[in-house]
Amino acid sequence: MVYNQKIESFIESNQVVSEPESFKSYSESTQGKALEPWPYIYIDSIQKLRAELKQANMMVLRLGSRPKNKGSFFSLVKAKDSYSDFFFLDEKLFAALTPELFLPDVSIRSLFPFQLLPKVTETSVVNLALASGLLPHALSVEKSESLLIPATGQSVFSFEFRPRGDHDATLLHQQGQVEIDAVFVAKRDNRECLFIVEAKHGDKFDSLAKHKLLYPILSLLPKIPASMPIIPIYLRSIKTDRGIDFFIAECPAVTKDNKHMLALDSISPFKTHAFHLANY
Structure with a gap:
């Protein structure tokens, strides 16, 4: 071993x-x-x-x-309790939810390209959730005439973080690669917010390591205005024979003011949603 x-x-x-x-x-x-x-x-x-x-x-x-x-x-x-302190567990988060049918109010033309893709990827899932209006609806963001276009990519970042909220020990992530599935800006409650999405796609529930959200948060936090909160989102999509089920977990907002309260094992969703998009 x-x-x-x-x-x-x-x-x-x-x-x-x-x-x-x-x-x-x-x-x-x-x-x-x-x-x-x-x-x-x-x-x-x-x-x-x-x-x-x-x-x-x-x-x-x-x-x-x-x-x-x-x-x-x-x-x-x-871990303080168990190794699940460091993972989002799909069964625990989403198993009790029944996906609600979501009917897009956008044109069929704008969504037609997604129906042509033979294989769905994490990137295309996020784009579909945004283009259809499903993710904005779930997150209660204000409607806009312009499309929500996510940025995605990877780069090297350095930052410090606490792995345990009950312990003062910090770790340095130095010049390490961080991948960001999707990040976009939208207004909610009359306030501009930055949404960071980590997406996973498959045919069944699984899990997600919490640092997959924490690392992008800490990478981008120094670059945004102090007044702009970061909203971490875990998006799990499941392909079915009728379409795609979207399970969405929203974590509390992170700002420069409350960054000191953030620890890896403290990231915990407080809202979950489930929607079904048919024929995809």
Whole structure:
């Protein structure tokens, strides 16, 4: 087991967060060779979390790189209750919801291209949810004559964050890659808001690692006005034989004023919605 030595040191020292270190160096010292970091530290769902970490109620977090050190850095974090502190669990969030039929009030012409796609991706799902008006409706944003066009992309960012809300320990994510599925601006309650969407598409419920939302939030927060809140959104879409079910979880707004209250395990949805878009 790759992380057994690290887990044993946790138990002996009663740590909550391990010191960041190079995965290349760690794997060389414990496994006798440098392992490719992607399968071990790039975790976006519970299914990808290694068994020894699940059993120990721990999460592994990728932390970018460090000057004069090769390879990706990582740290282990012990959960307060269970490893689910670090994941959105679809069954817990959405299983009790029955998707409501959503009828778009936009022209068939504007949505026709989406019906031509042989395979739906996370990007196309977000675009469809916006173009149809489904996501704006779910989020109660004000209607606008202009289309909501999301930006998407990836880049390297540096920021500090707390992995546990009940602990003062901080981790540095330095010059690490952050992917952003979608970000768009819309007005709600007469206030301009920045919505960050992490989308997952499939044929069944799954899970999402919370850092997939936290990292984009902290990457973009320094670049926006202090008066503009960031609204984190988790969008899970399920393909059915009749169309697509959209399950939407909205987390509390983050601003520069309340950033200090934000921690990885504190990200928790307070609103959920479910809608069905037929014939897609």
